[in-house]
Amino acid sequence: MSIRRIQIDLNRRNRAGQTPAPYFGPTPRVGERVVAFEPEDGVALDAAVAEVDIERCRVVLDIDWDSLRDDVAPQAELFVLGMTGSCSQFVVTTPSTPMSRGSGERVALRLSDLLPSSVAIR
Structure with a gap:
């Protein structure tokens, strides 16, 4: 863990x-x-x-x-932006170099973007 x-x-x-x-x-x-x-x-x-x-x-x-x-962040790390009982949005940081001086790209994703379409989100 x-x-x-x-x-x-x-x-x-x-x-x-x-x-x-x-x-x-x-x-x-x-x-x-x-x-x-x-x-x-x-x-x-x-x-x-x-x-x-x-x-x-x-x-x-x-x-x-x-x-x-x-700080040397992992290659792909998820930071949860909002909580209302369950996650609704994430920010993914994918640095091309170690996380120093704010490098890396941040992309907002909806939880539905990360799950197969067969999974219901409530």
Whole structure:
């Protein structure tokens, strides 16, 4: 099982020095280890989920700032844009080079584009 990746803004912190961020997909668990990443600067950091706000689909992360490194994203990675009980849209990032300095192409797809026509979407 791969570790969850959560996109962050390096400049956002709460009063306790933690980093708030939205999440997509299944609800993270408090204490879950994640990779926080910031595509604009092409960096990744190790983090742990400190709080979860299910109503707003947001988490608060404890970031290990000493783990800062270049982010090398997999060749094809799906980021869920919206959730209303089930995924309705994805953004696929397909970098031609490692994800550094915002390289790569982002393409929006509907869930129906990814599934065979025999699968019903509700």
